Each structure stands twice: as C-alpha cells, then as structure tokens.
Amino acid sequence: MRLSERSGTIEQSHIRSMTRACNALGGINMAQGVCDLDVPREVIEGAYAAMNEGINIYTPTEGLPRLRNAISMKMKRFYDVEIVPEQVLVSDGATGAFYTACMALLNPGDEVILFEPYYGYHRSTLTSLGAIPTYVRLEAPEWKLDMGALEAVISSKTSAMVICNPANPSGKVYTREELEMIGAFAEKHDLIVFADEMYEHFLYGDAVHITALDIPSLKDRCVVLSGFSKVFSITGWRLGYAIAPVSVIEAMAQLNDLIYVCAPAPLQIGATVGLEELGDSYYSELARIHEHKRDLFCGALHDAGLIPSIPGGAYYVMTDVSTVAGSDDFAKAMEILERTGVASVPGRAFYHDDAGKNMVRFCYSKPLDVLEEAAERIRKLR
Ligand SMILES: Cc1ncc(COP(=O)(O)O)c(C=O)c1O
Structure with missing residues (x-):
C-alpha cells in the first residue's frame, strides 16, 4: 500500500535501536527514560x-x-x-x-x-x-x-x-x-x-x-x-x-x-x-533519590575520563565522548555498549545536524543496584 507523506516524516527512534542492541547483548539499558521506582x-x-x-x-x-x-x-x-x-x-x-x-x-x-x-x-x-x-x-x-x-x-x-x-x-x-x-x-x-x-x-x-x-x-x-x-x-x-x-x-x-x-x-x-x-516528603524524597543517582553516575563518568554536563534537573546526563573510539556518536555508543554492556543514546537523537557526534545521553533513573553495576562497568572505559 502507498503510505502517506506524513508517515515518512518521523525519524526512526535511535533510542529504540540502542535498546534492541542492548537487549541482544543482555546489557544495562540506560538509553530509555523509564522511571522504575515503585508506584505510590x-x-x-x-x-x-x-x-x-x-x-x-x-x-x-x-x-x-x-x-x-x-x-x-x-x-x-x-x-x-x-x-x-x-x-x-x-x-x-x-x-x-x-x-x-x-x-x-x-x-x-x-x-x-x-x-x-x-x-x-x-x-x-x-x-x-x-x-x-x-x-x-x-x-x-x-x-x-x-x-x-x-x-x-x-x-x-x-x-x-x-x-x-x-x-x-x-x-x-x-x-x-x-x-x-x-x-x-x-x-x-x-x-x-x-x-x-x-x-x-x-x-x-x-x-x-x-x-x-x-x-x-x-x-x-x-x-x-x-x-x-x-x-x-x-x-x-x-x-x-x-x-x-x-x-x-x-x-x-x-x-x-x-x-x-x-x-x-x-x-x-x-x-x-x-x-x-501524597505529602511534601514524597516529592522531596523523589528528588533526593535521583540526586544521589545523578552524583553516583556522573562520578563514574568522570572516573572513566568522560566529561558529563552535570544536570540540575530531570534524570538524564549528556556526556562528551570524544575520547571513546569510533567515527561518530553511533559508533561511540556502540563501542561503549560492547565494552561495558551499558547502552546510551547517540547524540544525534538530540540535534538536527551532526553537532551531537561527540555526545551520548545516559538515563540514570534505574534501580540503585543496577545503577551501581552500570557505574562500575563504565569506570572500565578508562
Ligand atoms: C520532556 C518529556 N516530555 C514528555 C515526555 C512523555 O511524557 P508522557 O509519558 O506523559 O507522554 C517525556 C518522556 O520521556 C519527556 O522526556
């Protein structure tokens, strides 16, 4: 069947393709933004x-x-x-x-x-x-x-x-x-x-x-x-x-x-x-838990010799990955996945041109034990 012009306007999600590659390797998926805390x-x-x-x-x-x-x-x-x-x-x-x-x-x-x-x-x-x-x-x-x-x-x-x-x-x-x-x-x-x-x-x-x-x-x-x-x-x-x-x-x-x-x-x-x-403590605890996760994971990125932009809010971190092998952001994200088993999103997902070619994004809203494991693995990039 002939598809509409509109159906061709939506770019294939880079997040989904990294998720697929991550699942194939049995890795830790830090590409996708899913807050997996318990529902109140x-x-x-x-x-x-x-x-x-x-x-x-x-x-x-x-x-x-x-x-x-x-x-x-x-x-x-x-x-x-x-x-x-x-x-x-x-x-x-x-x-x-x-x-x-x-x-x-x-x-x-x-x-x-x-x-x-x-x-x-x-x-x-x-x-x-x-x-x-x-x-x-x-x-x-x-x-x-x-x-x-x-x-x-x-x-x-x-x-x-x-x-x-x-x-x-x-x-x-x-x-x-x-x-x-x-x-x-x-x-x-x-x-x-x-x-x-x-x-x-x-x-x-x-x-x-x-x-x-x-x-x-x-x-x-x-x-x-x-x-x-x-x-x-x-x-x-x-x-x-x-x-x-x-x-x-x-x-x-x-x-x-x-x-x-x-x-x-x-x-x-x-x-x-x-x-x-839900009282105010619910919301302050939510922020506190994520702040701890931010610090934990950004610390690991530093230890790995990468340069994260420390986020003031939300639960993602954009990181410069110039030092990682690979010709562009996709190759670098794949290199990180293959060496550490941790999936990220190539920077191109967030720019209309190639400005993201030395960037990847990690989502750190993960259960603490999973995040600790991911941090440990990321440190090995050094
Ligand atoms: C900035 C932003 N807005 C909206 C959404 C989606 O929100 P909802 O699940 O309510 O559609 C997301 C999900 O990742 C997001 O990051």
Whole structure:
C-alpha cells in the first residue's frame, strides 16, 4: 500500500535501536527514560478502588472534574500560581497533550523554535503536523541561553517556541531571569510558548522549578505540559495534561476528543488520589533519590575520563565522548555498549545536524543496584 507523506516524516527512534542492541547483548539499558521506582500505594489503590466503584466508562474529554481541580490545586500548592480547573486538559500523557496543543495552535508551514539539544518527540510532533522546527543551540556544559541566537532565527513565519524545563536531555533548569527574557522575546514577536515541565519535581542542589505560568509575560501565551508518568512512575498509564487559557483548552478539547476520546477513567482517579494525598516528603524524597543517582553516575563518568554536563534537573546526563573510539556518536555508543554492556543514546537523537557526534545521553533513573553495576562497568572505559 502507498503510505502517506506524513508517515515518512518521523525519524526512526535511535533510542529504540540502542535498546534492541542492548537487549541482544543482555546489557544495562540506560538509553530509555523509564522511571522504575515503585508506584505510590495511594495511586494504585485509588485506581483500583475506582475500577471497583464502576468508574470505567468515558470521562469528559477534558478529564474528570476532580482531577482537573486537583491539578489546579497542585499549581497553587507548589508554585503559588492561581489557575481555574477549566484551564486544564487531561490527555493521554504529556505526549498527547502536546500533540493536541500543536493541532489546536499551529498551521502547516508555521516555524517553531526548538532549543538544541531537544527532546525528539517535540521535533517529530511538529514535523508530523507540517510545522517547521528551527533551532537555537545551547552549548554544553552550561547550556546558557543566547538571546542573540534566538533573535537570529526569527522570521515572519515563526509562531511558537518550545522550552523543556527541566530539560531532557541536557538537565538544564531555567532561571527566572532566563524565563523572563524568553517571555519578553515571546511578547515582542507574538509567539506561543509550549513549556514542557514534565520533570518539574526532579531538581538537584539549589535548583528551583519556575513554571512558565509564574512569568507575567508568559502566563497568557504559554501552554504548560506535564503529567504523571515520571512523578508517580506510571509511564504506561498514559496520563498527562496541558494548562492554557480557557479558549485554547476548549479548542484542544475538541481535538483531544477526536484523537483519544478521554484519558483512562479509573487511572485518572489514581493520579487524583496521588495529588490529593501524597505529602511534601514524597516529592522531596523523589528528588533526593535521583540526586544521589545523578552524583553516583556522573562520578563514574568522570572516573572513566568522560566529561558529563552535570544536570540540575530531570534524570538524564549528556556526556562528551570524544575520547571513546569510533567515527561518530553511533559508533561511540556502540563501542561503549560492547565494552561495558551499558547502552546510551547517540547524540544525534538530540540535534538536527551532526553537532551531537561527540555526545551520548545516559538515563540514570534505574534501580540503585543496577545503577551501581552500570557505574562500575563504565569506570572500565578508562
Ligand atoms: C520532556 C518529556 N516530555 C514528555 C515526555 C512523555 O511524557 P508522557 O509519558 O506523559 O507522554 C517525556 C518522556 O520521556 C519527556 O522526556
């Protein structure tokens, strides 16, 4: 059968091909971003009780009112940001929320600025819809914002930009000053800002999460995306959300209905109970555990003679692998896999050109014993 033009726009995931190579070798897969901590009991039991109580049919496409309310309360609780539940759309993961937002807000041919290194789904979502990504590079190890470079990519077709905060894959956490500069820039050029805040609770050292909704110049022009996959370790439940002005949520809801109908009903209750019942210590412990893992694995990378960019948030580390044998990032990632049995993602997955050819990304959200073994093996690269 003849495939559509759209079906050819999505690049084969480098993460999946490394995962396959890793499985063939029986290695440790640090390519894939799966948070494999236990799911909080409250979340499991909330979903189980909901199933038993008959919450198994379609929900409103925007999400159950109790969950939309819990999300708006969460924004108040963590960030002192006031939103109304009508500003929330629950979707099938942050992935579904982003897709729906792009469908509602972008036209084919619109240019959308991505910071490099980017999260591959952002780029693929845009290209699958006929939008055109343009790129502004942030340089390792500091990933500093370059406003001159941002101004340089603006054209009459630029309609939006994407920020990932904390960022996958760089671990960059945007400061308030940086977000204010982005806000002023977005205002000047009348841009929509998609703010993917999936890793909002994964913060290390003195990093603080500032949501785009807390920046006055961004408040009415941003779509904040987040979800429960990582914070409750339920990547397979497919539950995420968008927060945007009510008129945008109304447009998104129609598309969400068309594509997903609604997010899984009893699982929405599980996430609601998690938001309602888990105390602050749950979130601080989550950050503490991941900070320990970050330090453990970055230490091993140093010992191996590699140069990691120490992440301030999220749970990935980009590492310079210039010293590893191999002609490019893919060859180097394979060399690391073959010598240590540890899989990473070749840097090209995060750049539109060959800027990632001396980089790989490791995901350190692994059970501690597995991570300790991986660290031990990586040290042997020296
Ligand atoms: C930056 C970012 N956004 C979104 C997602 C996907 O979220 P969800 O599982 O809610 O679709 C991921 C998963 O790796 C991610 O890294």
